[in-house]
Amino acid sequence: MDMMIDDALARGGAGRYQARLLGVFGLVWTADAMQVIAIGIAAPSIAASFGLTVPQALMTGTLFFLGMFVGATVFGRIADRIGRRNVLLLTVAAEALFGLLSVFAPGFTALLVLRFLTGAAVGGTLPVDYAMMAEFLPPRNRGSWLVWLEGFWAIGTIIVAVTAWAVAGREGVEAWRWIFFVATVPAIIGMGLRLFVPGSPMYLLRSGRDAEARRVIDRVLQVNGADPLPEGVRIVPTPINTEQEGIFGPTLLRRTLAILAVWFLVSLSYYGIFVWVPSELFASGFGFVRGYGFLVLMALAQIPGYALAAYGVEKWGRLPTLQIFLILSAIGCFLFTIAGSTALIAASLLLMSFALLGTWGALYAFTPELYPTGLRGTGMGTASAMARVGGLLAPSMLAYVFAQGFGVAIGMFAALLVLAAVATLMIQVETRNVSIG
DSSP: EEEEEHHHHHOOOSSSHHHHHHHHHHHHHHHHHHHHHHHHHHHHHHHHHHHHOOHHHHHHHOOOOHHHHHHHHHHHHHHHHHHHHHHHHHHHHHHHHHHHHHTTSHHHHHHHHHHHHHHHHHHHHHHHHHHHHHHHHHHHHHHHHHHHTTTTTHHHHHHHHHHHHHHHTTTTTOOHHHHHHHHHHHHHHHHGGGGGGOOHHHHHHHOOOHHHHHHHHHHHHHHTOOOOOOOTOEEEEOOOOOTTTTTTTTHHHHHHHHHHHHHHHHHHHIIIIIIIHHHHHHHTTTGGGSSHHHHHHHHHHHHHHHHHHHHHHHHTTTTHHHHHHHHHHHHHHHHHHHOOOOOOOOHHHEEEEEEHHHHHHHHHHHHGGSHHHHHHHHHHHHHHHHHHHHHHHHHHHHHHHHHHHHHHHHHHHHHHHHHHHHGGTTOOOTTTOOOOO
């Protein structure tokens, strides 16, 4: 008797085993968030340490994003060949090593090299993390759990903001070293915990390692308190006929192009809003939005966004939830353009934070489900790489737009987010409660 692997996972549901995985993956996801958010926060301190201007210090961010692009492109594909577990052990160890070495960088050139290497490790971790977590979850719970994994991003944002707040202005303290150190601690802890995470049962099955996959499934069922599989039952992968075509093959081309466009447009808007808008407001006299307290407040606004996204992906579906949050994000930008007071500007920024991070939650839940197991790492890696292109292009593109006028720039963000919502119409796939094995 044969049983599809998604059906086998469904016997145990999403319980203690998946909660443990969420803690392990979430810990490193927190570290990844801290490394990314630290780009802008650490720049003034780096500039002061090495006698640079802040734009020169932000080269550390450019190199970090370039590293993320390389890591996402390369490691996602490797994960489909040698396994998710092996890649994650490598990338998390590299993130811990190069992140820690960044703390002790003796000069700016060394720091640039180390930030590139750290970025490559983070870029490799992000997409593979999601592919692997998705492959341990039954269809009924997969979307909401993946959104909650993305929710650890808010935790990382809060921690790095509080760290910067604590060390800011202390005489003789190079704040950036403390920020990078704190950002590396979760990766160091996660590196040890990852040793106890087995290979993905879906990947093991696709690789012909049936006995190993059976042992993993048996362990999941045992920890979750479910009845074991009956004797004689053979676990088999869900039949999928698109793995040989690739993500740009005839069957998957339309959805791949659409989802890559969404990742690029959302990334461009996210980094434009949360890197450029605060600095412009500061220059215009609204300095409170540059304060660490307001950054913490914006991170807290992300949490209900994740909660609503986690509810929506299971109640309404992945695609409708993504579209709703994209439109809400665009509305937040529009309200910003007509805001006539400091309070309304702050409120619109909080709405953007709520909606954009809900968008990321739905996007991260939806994307790995669009691809079969043999292409999931490649699909997530390519999407993540496209997001890094948005991050790399944001400074130069948006600087030009801001020169045309502040309202024009914010209006452009709204237009980009509406365009992303339109691009989702090309996907024409809903993956709620659909097997991905």
